[in-house]
Amino acid sequence: MKKLLQSVFLLGLLCFLTLGLVRAVFFPKEINAYENRYAEQIAPFTLHGFADGSFQESVENALPDQVLLSQTFKKAYNLYSSNMLKLLSGPVLNHLPDKYVALGDKLLFGGENIMFWPYSMDDRVAALDAKAADYNAAFTALPDTDFYLYFIEKDTDINFETGERLNAFAYLTGQLNLPAAHTGCFRIESFEQFDNWFFNTDHHWNAAGALEGYRQVLAMLKPGETPLSPVGEVTLSGKLTGSKATGVLSAFSEEMRVFRYNYPPMSVCINGQSAADYGNQTQYLAGAGGKPSYGGFYGGDDGEIIFDTGTQDRGSLLILGESFDNAILKLIASHYDRTYSVDLRYYRPHTGMDFDLKTYLEAHAIDTVLLIGNIDYYVMNEFMLGGADNGVQ
Numbered sequence: 001m002k003k004l005l006q007s008v009f010l011l012g013l014l015c016f017l018t019l020g021l022v023r024a025v026f027f028p029k030e031i032n033a034y035e036n037r038y039a040e041q042i043a044p045f046t047l048h049g050f051a052d053g054s055f056q057e058s059v060e061n062a063l064p065d066q067v068l069l070s071q072t073f074k075k076a077y078n079l080y081s082s083n084m085l086k087l088l089s090g091p092v093l094n095h096l097p098d099k100y101v102a103l104g105d106k107l108l109f110g111g112e113n114i115m116f117w118p119y120s121m122d123d124r125v126a127a128l129d130a131k132a133a134d135y136n137a138a139f140t141a142l143p144d145t146d147f148y149l150y151f152i153e154k155d156t157d158i159n160f161e162t163g164e165r166l167n168a169f170a171y172l173t174g175q176l177n178l179p180a181a182h183t184g185c186f187r188i189e190s191f192e193q194f195d196n197w198f199f200n201t202d203h204h205w206n207a208a209g210a211l212e213g214y215r216q217v218l219a220m221l222k223p224g225e226t227p228l229s230p231v232g233e234v235t236l237s238g239k240l241t242g243s244k245a246t247g248v249l250s251a252f253s254e255e256m257r258v259f260r261y262n263y264p265p266m267s268v269c270i271n272g273q274s275a276a277d278y279g280n281q282t283q284y285l286a287g288a289g290g291k292p293s294y295g296g297f298y299g300g301d302d303g304e305i306i307f308d309t310g311t312q313d314r315g316s317l318l319i320l321g322e323s324f325d326n327a328i329l330k331l332i333a334s335h336y337d338r339t340y341s342v343d344l345r346y347y348r349p350h351t352g353m354d355f356d357l358k359t360y361l362e363a364h365a366i367d368t369v370l371l372i373g374n375i376d377y378y379v380m381n382e383f384m385l386g387g388a389d390n391g392v393q
Contacts, residue, residue: 112200114244118159127379132175138385150372152186160191184220200254202242207259210327230259236292256292269306271350298326303350305341307333321372345382
């Protein structure tokens, strides 16, 4: 009987793993929902890939994402480990409020704040130089377009123990052929400011930080324009476990407080399809949004979003950004006839078209462009305007 049970167990395990392999090969998942990223997939088999080992490596990387219940098991394990770690480290963290504390590959500061390690400028100079050259080429090629740049500092830009700063904004803008009035920086001076403007467990602005960023951006784009003001503050049902709270820190969570705004009427088109709205603010504010998340509330990273308020004579704006601007897109769009938001990482995957800056501006009669993001945005090749490949000679 014992051998029979062992055989049944081994057969069940073999079937389970086989189903995972079949799924990985023929029906792969596109998204790893637990870790909020694209799921690893097996690369097409080629003799060259087999010979250099890249095919085998893709199989090894894909199976943990594609095997049935893999994400569920990973989540359960991480949550158990994280709760134990949080329980054991609590007394230590409470006595080190002004020190960085490393827990595995994670970093904490101020007790409940999960942090990124402060960056080194030495590692980013070459990428910033390349981005400056790319931007200046665009400015020269499109002299009738008004370009604006907004740089968002976060925990990577300042060491809260020593006060040492990255100063990437000054380095980048010092090379750009832009008027000073066309550049702005969401500057972090202290941990107190950071704590007020950012989530504890997520790398994005909280409601207060998004409001401050929106006001600064609007003052740069349209000096003297009156910004929308919140008409209420709501604490969403359930706890936020943000993008930083993964692995050994997945037990960390926080309340998600958001502002209510009276947005003007506007139509929304996402990746070429008409949408009821961008994000799910109305549902969450009504208590029907489910577990809160930054992208769930404000809206996700889409290749193209078009907001149309139906007004005239207020201009059109193209925003080239990343996930930080999601929280203020509807706010900024409230001040324009039409606002176009493009995330260059996803434009082609989501729309099936190549992005050409000059052609896009001409097609939509846009004369104002906002470049907005944090240090990662300004050093990533994916956010290059593209030189000759994107209509810039």
